[in-house]
Amino acid sequence: MAERLRADLVLEYPFTRTTGPVIGAFLTGLREGIILGIRRPDGTVLCPPTEYDPESSEPLTELVEVGPGGELVSWTWVDPPRSQSPWDRPHGLGLIRLDGAATPMVHGLLVSGPDELAVGMRVTARWRSEREGHIADLEGFVPEGADQ
Amino acid sequence: MRDIAVVSVAQHQEKALTHTTEVELMVPLINQARGAVGLTQDDIGFTCSGSSDFLAGQAFSFVHTLDAVGAVPPISESHVEMDGAWALYEAWVKLQIGAVDTALVYSYGKSSPGSLRDVLSTQLDPYYLGPLWPDAFAMAGLQARIMLESGAVSEQRLAEIAVRSLNGAAENPLAVRSSAAATVDHVLAEAPIADPLRPSDCAASADGGVAVVLAAGDRARELCDRPAWIKGIDHRIDPHQPGVRDLTRAPSAHKAAAQAGAGDDRLDAAELAAPFTTQEHILEVELGLVPETAVNASGGALAGHTMMAAGLMRIADAAQQIHDGRADRVLGHAASGLYLQQNLVCVMEGE
Numbered sequence: 001m002a003e004r005l006r007a008d009l010v011l012e013y014p015f016t017r018t019t020g021p022v023i024g025a026f027l028t029g030l031r032e033g034i035i036l037g038i039r040r041p042d043g044t045v046l047c048p049p050t051e052y053d054p055e056s057s058e059p060l061t062e063l064v065e066v067g068p069g070g071e072l073v074s075w076t077w078v079d080p081p082r083s084q085s086p087w088d089r090p091h092g093l094g095l096i097r098l099d100g101a102a103t104p105m106v107h108g109l110l111v112s113g114p115d116e117l118a119v120g121m122r123v124t125a126r127w128r129s130e131r132e133g134h135i136a137d138l139e140g141f142v143p144e145g146a147d148q
Numbered sequence: 149m150r151d152i153a154v155v156s157v158a159q160h161q162e163k164a165l166t167h168t169t170e171v172e173l174m175v176p177l178i179n180q181a182r183g184a185v186g187l188t189q190d191d192i193g194f195t196c197s198g199s200s201d202f203l204a205g206q207a208f209s210f211v212h213t214l215d216a217v218g219a220v221p222p223i224s225e226s227h228v229e230m231d232g233a234w235a236l237y238e239a240w241v242k243l244q245i246g247a248v249d250t251a252l253v254y255s256y257g258k259s260s261p262g263s264l265r266d267v268l269s270t271q272l273d274p275y276y277l278g279p280l281w282p283d284a285f286a287m288a289g290l291q292a293r294i295m296l297e298s299g300a301v302s303e304q305r306l307a308e309i310a311v312r313s314l315n316g317a318a319e320n321p322l323a324v325r326s327s328a329a330a331t332v333d334h335v336l337a338e339a340p341i342a343d344p345l346r347p348s349d350c351a352a353s354a355d356g357g358v359a360v361v362l363a364a365g366d367r368a369r370e371l372c373d374r375p376a377w378i379k380g381i382d383h384r385i386d387p388h389q390p391g392v393r394d395l396t397r398a399p400s401a402h403k404a405a406a407q408a409g410a411g412d413d414r415l416d417a418a419e420l421a422a423p424f425t426t427q428e429h430i431l432e433v434e435l436g437l438v439p440e441t442a443v444n445a446s447g448g449a450l451a452g453h454t455m456m457a458a459g460l461m462r463i464a465d466a467a468q469q470i471h472d473g474r475a476d477r478v479l480g481h482a483a484s485g486l487y488l489q490q491n492l493v494c495v496m497e498g499e
Contacts, residue, residue: 019275023275023276026275027275046389046391046392047391048275048276048389048391050389050392054387054389054392054393073294074290074291074293074294074297074395075290075293076286076289076290076292076293076342076343076344076345077289077340077342077343078282078283078286078342082266082269082281082282082283083266084266084269084281085280085281085282086279086280086281093280093282093286093287093289093290094290095290095294095390095391103389103391103392104390104391105276105391106276106277106280106282106287106290106390106391107280108280114343119293119297134279135275135276135277135279135280136279136280
C-alpha cells in the first residue's frame with residue numbers, strides 16, 4: 001500500500017492589524033504601566049479613549065494620563081469566572097471612573113467577595129509584571145491601600 | 149410613500165432545536181407564511197433574511213438556508229447579519245422603490261450549541277472590552293446597579309416586569325419560560341445571578357425562526373382580510389462604548405419611536421425585544437408607553453430570546469394582533485448590541 005500523504009492544517013487568522021494612533025497609544029501606555037484618556041473639545045477626558053468624539057464625531061487627538069486611582073461607578077459579581085476571561089477565580093466586574101477622566105471603563109475587581117464592593121468606593125489599578133500592550137496588562141482594580 | 153403591510157406571519161421557538169438544522173426549521177415556516185396567503189416563491193418579488201454566522205459557526209451560513217426558500221430559478225435576494233427586523237426594513241425600502249409588490253422576510257437563530265451569554269462577548273469592541281470576556285449578564289448587571297442607585301427604576305418595578313412576562317407567556321405556546329402563578333414576591337426571593345439582576349430579569353435564551361410576508365397597496369388587500377399596515381418604521385443607533393453613554397437611557401429608541409410616529413395616536417399593544425427587565429423598563433420610558441397599552445402580551449423576549457429573530461418575532465406578534473382584529477394600532481420593537489445600542493420601531497395599523 002502506498003505511503004499515505006500527510007499535511008498539517010493550521011487554522012489561523014494570518015493578518016495583523018494596526019490599532020491606530022489612539023487605541024494603539026492606549027495599549028502602548030498599558031505596556032509602560034500608565035493609563036491614557038483623550039480630551040474632548042469641552043475639556044473633559046474620555047477613558048478608554050476613542051478616535052472620535054461620541055457626540056460630535058470630531059477627531060480627538062490630545063492624549064492625557066489618568067488614574068491609576070479612581071471611583072467605582074457600578075459593580076457586579078462574576079461567579080463562576082467565565083472560561084475565556086483573564087480571571088480564574090470569582091471576581092467583581094466594575095465600571096471605574098479614573099481620576100482625571102469623566103467617563104468610566106470596564107475592568108475586573110480583585111476582591112474576595114461582593115460584600116467588599118460598594119458604589120463610590122476608591123479603587124486603584126493593579127498591574128501585571130509582564131506586559132505586552134493588552135487590556136489585560138491591567139490585572140484588575142483593588143480597593144485603594146490594598147497593595148501597600 | 150407606498151402603503152405596505154405585513155400580510156402573513158409564521159414562527160417557531162423552543163428551548164433547544166438539538167436535532168433540527170436551520171434549513172429544516174425554516175422550510176415549514178416559509179411554506180406556512182407564503183401558503184397562508186396563497187403565494188409560492190414565484191410570486192415573491194424580493195427575499196431578505198437575517199441571521200448570524202457566529203451562531204452557525206460557518207461563513208456565509210445563510211446561503212445554505214436559501215434551500216428552504218427555493219432559489220431556482222434565480223431570485224432577487226439579500227441578507228443582513230442582524231436581527232430579521234432589519235431584513236424587514238430592507239424589504240420595506242425595496243417595496244418603497246416600487247419595482248416589486250411582495251417580499252418574503254425571515255430570520256432564525258440557534259444559540260443552544262453554545263453559551264449565548266459568553267458568545268455575546270464577541271459583539272463587544274475587540275480592544276477594550278472583548279478580551280475581558282465580560283458575559284452579557286454581568287454587563288447588564290453593571291447597568292442595573294446604575295439604574296437602581298440613581299432611582300431610574302426600583303427592584304419592585306423590575307420584578308413586576310418579570311412577572312408580566314412570566315404570566316403573559318403562560319398563554320403563549322412559543323414561550324420557553326412561563327409561569328401563570330409567578331408573583332413579585334417569588335421573583336424578589338430569587339438569588340442574584342449577576343448582582344443585582346435575578347434570573348427572571350434575564351431573558352431565557354431560545355432557538356427558533358420566523359417568516360413574514362409583506363405586500364404593497366391593493367396586493368396586500370387581495371392577500372389578507374386585515375393587513376397590518378406599516379405606518380412608520382425607523383432605526384437609530386447610540387455609541388458603542390458603555391462609558392460614554394447614560395446607561396439609564398436609550399436615546400436611539402426614543403428617536404426611532406418619534407420618527408416612526410409611535411406617539412401620534414393611541415397604541416393598543418407594544419411588543420418589545422428587551423433581553424433584560426431593566427432594558428424593558430428603559431424602552432417603556434423612551435417609547436412613551438402609557439398604561440392603556442398592553443406591553444408584551446406574548447411574554448416578550450424575556451420569555452424566549454431567539455438571537456437574530458427576537459425582534460422580527462415581536463413585529464410578527466404585533467402584526468398578528470391586527471390580523472386577528474384584537475388591536476387596531478400596535479408597535480413592534482427590535483434591539484441589537486450592548487445596552488440597547490441600536491433600536492428599530494415599527495408602527496402598524498389595521499383599516
